[in-house]
Amino acid sequence: MSATPRLYVAPDLAEGAEVSIEGDQAHYLTRVLRLGAGAPVRVFNGRDGEFDATIASATKTSLRLCLTGRVRLQQAVPDLWLLFAPLKKARTDFLIEKATELGAAEIHPVITERSDADTVRVDRLQRIAIEAAEQTERLDVPPVREAAKLGAILASWNPERVLIYADEAGDEGEKPWGGEAGRAKPMADVLKDAGKGSAAILVGPEGGFSPGERQRLRNLPFVRPVGLGPRILRAETAAVAALTLWQAISGDWKA
Amino acid sequence: MSATPRLYVAPDLAEGAEVSIEGDQAHYLTRVLRLGAGAPVRVFNGRDGEFDATIASATKTSLRLCLTGRVRLQQAVPDLWLLFAPLKKARTDFLIEKATELGAAEIHPVITERSDADTVRVDRLQRIAIEAAEQTERLDVPPVREAAKLGAILASWNPERVLIYADEAGDEGEKPWGGEAGRAKPMADVLKDAGKGSAAILVGPEGGFSPGERQRLRNLPFVRPVGLGPRILRAETAAVAALTLWQAISGDWKA
Numbered sequence: 195m196s197a198t199p200r201l202y203v204a205p206d207l208a209e210g211a212e213v214s215i216e217g218d219q220a221h222y223l224t225r226v227l228r229l230g231a232g233a234p235v236r237v238f239n240g241r242d243g244e245f246d247a248t249i250a251s252a253t254k255t256s257l258r259l260c261l262t263g264r265v266r267l268q269q270a271v272p273d274l275w276l277l278f279a280p281l282k283k284a285r286t287d288f289l290i291e292k293a294t295e296l297g298a299a300e301i302h303p304v305i306t307e308r309s310d311a312d313t314v315r316v317d318r319l320q321r322i323a324i325e326a327a328e329q330t331e332r333l334d335v336p337p338v339r340e341a342a343k344l345g346a347i348l349a350s351w352n353p354e355r356v357l358i359y360a361d362e363a364g365d366e367g368e369k370p371w372g373g374e375a376g377r378a379k380p381m382a383d384v385l386k387d388a389g390k391g392s393a394a395i396l397v398g399p400e401g402g403f404s405p406g407e408r409q410r411l412r413n414l415p416f417v418r419p420v421g422l423g424p425r426i427l428r429a430e431t432a433a434v435a436a437l438t439l440w441q442a443i444s445g446d447w448k449a
Numbered sequence: 450m451s452a453t454p455r456l457y458v459a460p461d462l463a464e465g466a467e468v469s470i471e472g473d474q475a476h477y478l479t480r481v482l483r484l485g486a487g488a489p490v491r492v493f494n495g496r497d498g499e500f501d502a503t504i505a506s507a508t509k510t511s512l513r514l515c516l517t518g519r520v521r522l523q524q525a526v527p528d529l530w531l532l533f534a535p536l537k538k539a540r541t542d543f544l545i546e547k548a549t550e551l552g553a554a555e556i557h558p559v560i561t562e563r564s565d566a567d568t569v570r571v572d573r574l575q576r577i578a579i580e581a582a583e584q585t586e587r588l589d590v591p592p593v594r595e596a597a598k599l600g601a602i603l604a605s606w607n608p609e610r611v612l613i614y615a616d617e618a619g620d621e622g623e624k625p626w627g628g629e630a631g632r633a634k635p636m637a638d639v640l641k642d643a644g645k646g647s648a649a650i651l652v653g654p655e656g657g658f659s660p661g662e663r664q665r666l667r668n669l670p671f672v673r674p675v676g677l678g679p680r681i682l683r684a685e686t687a688a689v690a691a692l693t694l695w696q697a698i699s700g701d702w703k704a
Contacts, residue, residue: 288543295686297678331681382697423552423702425585431550431689438690439697442637447678 199227200236200244200328202335207242207261212250215257224252235259240334243268269333271297272445273392275355276437277304277347279399280311281429289430290319294326294336296437297445302394303341308401314341344407353416355392358384358440360432361408361419381420381436385443388418393440397433454482455491455499455583457590462497462516467505470512479507490514495589498523524588526552527700528647530610531692532559534654535566535596536684544685545574549581549591551692552700557649558596563656569596599662608671610647613639613695615687616663616674636675636691640698643673648695652688 199222205213215223223229230252237259238244244266247259276298280286293301301323303314319338327335351357361378378384396411403411411417422435441447454477460468470478478484485507492514493499499521502514531553535541548556556578558569574593582590606612616633633639651666658666666672677690696702 291683292686292689295680295682296690297680329681329683331679380697380702382702421702423696423700425550425552425587427550427585428546431547434547434686434689435551435693435697438693441678442635442690442694445678447635447637447676 198234198236199223199229200238200331202324202328203237203239205239207237207239207245207264209245209261209263211261213237213247213259213261215259216255220252220256223249223257224254236265237261238266238333241268244333266333271299271332271334271336272441273299273355274437274440274445275300275302275394276433277302277357277394277396278433279304279306279309279397279429280314280341281400282310285428285430286311286314286319287322289433290322290338291326292430292434293437294323294332295330296434297332297441298336298437300339301336302339302347304347304396305341305343306399307344307404307407309399310401312341316340345410348410348414351414351416355394355416356388357394357396357411357414357417358436359396359411359417359419360398360422360436378419378421381422381439382443384418384420385439388444390444393444395433395436395440397429397436400429453489453491454478454484455493455586457579457583458492458494460494462492462494462500462519464500464516464518466516468492468502468514468516470514471510475507475511478504478512479509491520492516493521493588496523499588521588526554526587526589526591527696528554528610529692529695529700530555530557530649531688532557532602532612532649532651533688534559534561534564534652534684535569536655537565540683540685541566541569541574542577544688545577545593546581547685547689548692549578549587550585551689552587552696553591553692555594556591557594557602559602559651560596560598561654562599562659562662564654565656567596571595600665603665603669606669606671610649610671611643612649612651612666612669612672613691614651614666614672614674615653615677615691633674633676636677636694637698639673639675640694643699645699648699650688650691650695652684652691655684 201219203213231249233249235247237247243264245261245264247261250258250260276293280303316338324335422432456474458468486504488504490502492502498519500516500519502516505513505515531548535558571593579590677687
């Protein structure tokens with residue numbers, strides 16, 4: 195991890211500008227890290243790149259940062275969304291953190307028939323995404339969208355965005371080791387055949403998609419069912435694995 | 450997830466044999482799941498495949514299972530080890546669970562110069578691996594080895610096992626976005642050029658490897674440094690990403 199604290203802030207950034215820091219971020223800098231005037235910080239806002247800054251003044255509850263110079267130009271992550279069915283709290287938190295590290299451009303909670311939760315605290319998940327973006331050297335923070343029902347999402351889907359559907363956690367009797375019938379192709383093979391355009395990864399809840407949901411997904415022309423190996427992966431593991439494969443094969447992990 | 454409980458047990462398994470269940474597993478079946486005589490269970494032991502079983506009798510503290518028939522023959526996971534530097538507790542636990550789901554054959558805690566912890570509760574981590582193996586439909590449980598120092602591990606390494614080294618979290622000034630100098634090749638490219646034999650993935654602590662450790666690793670003929678994209682990944686994310694890519698490209702995720 196970097197030794198210089200890195201903060202996501204709201205205001206416009208430019209060399210010589212001053213930025214105020216309050217609330218949790220001020221607490222973190224002054225009380226946890228015990229930084230005062232003169233200490234170096236880095237800031238980004240998702241629009242203007244990343245800047246070196248110096249703490250100009252500090253009280254217990256607020257700081258002023260002076261931006262000394264831009265160190266990186268703004269750069270977008272690839273256009274990959276993650277759609278996930280809410281899981282138990284710790285596993286959802288983990289998923290948001292990992293999706294941010296792995297460069298998801300947007301995060302969409304999806305309510306499915308077997309979802310473990312119907313409500314999502316979007317503001318809390320957004321804070322987790324901000325902390326992960328600060329940590330992972332991203333220049334933007336993936337927006338966490340309001341939860342929506344799978345049917346509504348599919349009905350209004352832009353068909354130019356390929357929807358990659360992790361066909362995990364099928365119903366009893368559809369085990370991945372039970373035979374080839376109906377088994378999705380390995381994700382690496384599917385990605386090699388697909389174009390390099392906009393994409394989304396959809397991962398279901400721990401209980402899997404219902405037979406009706408799977409049928410509907412498989413009949414849509416923009417959907418690509420993919421397999422993630424012979425073992426049954428938890429939902430958040432499937433999401434991390436699918437994000438990794440997409441970035442490595444179709445995204446920005448190339449040399 | 451499967452509706453029928455799946456248990457890892459120690460005894461030999463054969464059709465018609467009886468197996469005793471005690472302790473935490475008995476508590477889970479009788480008190481958490483509230484199962485009694487006649488309920489179906491599945492069992493595996495890492496050697497004899499997987500069996501359907503029926504609860505023959507149950508008290509509050511022990512059960513007898515009768516094995517009704519073998520449903521899967523024993524099958525090994527690919528020969529991929531995970532070597533990781535111990536992290537904070539929750540992140541280490543997560544890593545063990547994910548490594549088991551992603552089919553690591555053995556798990557080796559490694560003490561490095563910047564490790565967050567020098568001691569590892571191997572018995573606790575082994576229990577996490579057992580629970581994850583039960584969940585993920587594996588037929589074996591990856592052994593969690595005793596922690597050893599990186600230098601000692603490298604000194605006695607079998608050079609026929611390729612050691613894939615996630616070159617993440619470098620020192621300040623070696624940021625992945627800072628230029629091409631010394632940057633590792635993308636892991637997907639390295640794997641395409643590598644053979645299909647035995648391998649291990651090595652992931653360092655949050656603070657990264659020391660310059661001396663990195664130098665030593667890069668000079669060893671069996672080591673392959675790999676890159677995992679332009680964002681900085683936490684150690685456990687790097688491990689999950691590297692395990693995923695290896696299984697998808699060199700392991701058993703093929704069609």
